[in-house]
Amino acid sequence: RKVEIEKQDFFINASHELKTPLTSIIGYSELLIATGGGKNQADFIKRINNEALRMKDLVIDMLTLSRIEANWKETVDEEIDIKDIVLDVFESNRIKAEQRNIDVQLDIESAVIMANKEKITEVVNNLVDNAIKYTDDDGKVKIYLKKNADKAIFSVKDTGCGIAPQYLNRVFERFFRVKNNKYLKVHGTGLGLTIVKNICNYYNADIHIKSEENVGTEMTVVFNLYKEEEHKNIEKIEKNN
Template sequence: MKKAVFWKCMIVLFVALSLSSAISCFMISRILMENTEEHMQYVLSFWDASLDMDKDLQEQVEALPQVVNNEKARFTIIGLDGTVYADSEVEDISRMYDHSDRIEVQEALEGENGVAVRKSDTLDISMLYVTHYSKNHQLILRVAIPFIGLGVYVKLLLPSILVSFIISTLVAISLAARFAKTVALPLKEISREIQKIQEASPKFDYKEYPYPELNIIAETTANMSKEIQSAIQKLEKEKTIRQEFFSNASHELKTPLTSVRGYIELMESGIVTDEAQKEEFFKRIKKETENMTHLINDILMVSRLETKEAEVVFSEVRMYPLLQDVLTSFETMAKNMNITIKIDCKPVCIYANLHQIQELLNNLIGNAIKYNHPGGMVKIKMEEYQKKLYISVADTGVGIPKESLDRIFERFYRVDKGRNKKIGGTGLGLSIVKHIVQFYNGEIQVKSVVGKGSVFEVWLPINRE
């Protein structure tokens, strides 16, 4: 890359130097030509002042090249009607044509200093003509010198231009090499830092560079590296959660299947003959199959909420009647544990799926009752707040340890595995709650003190966008 930057800089500089040299050459040549024209006008003014009309004009004209020290200069005296009276290069004036149509003559007649470049019909060479209108003698005085174009000045300037060009090129090479180095070196350093991403915990050390664009690259790569590391950590965490999920799911399904198989084998062996005991075994088998059904349904619900594959029917859900239905299903459990339930529910509706909201309330209220102390209390509050449905379920139960608060929404995570086995459940309740809240782009918070109870707060948008 350093070579590429160097050569591209050299090409740009070479083109710039070439153009500047050409423009400078043209401008200097033009200035020199203008100086030549001014000098010729000065000669004509001098000639006008020294011209003696009483003497032979031809002799005076022929002497002028020596006077001005330029043997190549040609002097001509022309009348106002275009007649040539004298010419330093032509002895026989009679063979010279009428000059009234010459551009420089016409410009002089108009009161201006005439200038023209053309091929001389008499000498058959290209000449630069400059004319002057003599008011004293009512004549047009003309001087001409051989002129082959601006190239004559270019030849004079070429050596100095070449020297300047070579010096400028050497300076340009030095500057291009330094510039290429200042660009390539930071990019190499940035590349080295990027390679650190392969390390387990990379620490990036980007310098402050003189070019803002390179600093942007360094900043961007650092941010991207952080994002990639974060994504990798997230993938690793998800991998661990997946492994735990399959392990827990297998265990949760294996336990009831083992119980069912044990009851069936006992009855097949003929050991159990009492009909009452057989009926008890059938009830237990039915209960275990119901537990498996609940577990599989919960797993499917979590999966659908995560992938958002299932078609969800939305409708206006009135929260107070739905809360009454949910509490009715927990009435027996609450009475058995002597749990007092207090309700503070304002009339509020939410545009959502009835089954999902019912499942959310079932899990929050069910946990508040199951993990409460006998004679405890559950407080339920619902209201509309800033165009959101606010749900609060507080209990006076066992509480959740601080170190477990970050994990309670994981699938199959249990704070107290021994207690959970006695209480029952699939271990997916709070995971379902979290996925439902996320499905509606809502929020959920937990506050808990061990031995004093927990408070679950949920915010869901009233209207689905």
């Protein structure tokens, strides 16, 4: 019953979120038809394009979340070094940061875990992308990855707009976006952190958030390091069963 209620809520929220950009797309396209464009044409076309891209991102994130929730049994895990993923994500986001003069600092070391590379990339990319998006021009983002005992500590810290205390326990909810003018101006779907939380739960990885409004935010994920001997014992038990 709980699952059914969650599904209903998901599609109600999804319908609402998709309706907003569609209304803009239809409205501005009708204005173009009615006025022939004129001096407002460039602005109308830009708004149509932005809303269409927003709707595309919503659909992609919805499909990603649905696929993650439905296909865990098909997930293939392997030994992966989070450092390699962080470096790839850094390169993917580097130009975007440079265009806004955001200083992205790396303090990382090798940390091997047993997981699915695609899903861990989803986690890392979401957190890094958010940090850059919500940081003002000329700000700083620090990406940290270190081993501590049997854990891999991955964190992304920014000097962005931060999150008010009353919203901190809601940031992982589907479609939730912080009610803040700076946040609402930034293009987003409200599903990224839901996807991150879902993946972390599957891998028993703890996720923490620290934030102060107008100061910045730090997101930390604590993964279990890969232990070869422990993994061999698990394989042996599964084989005997």
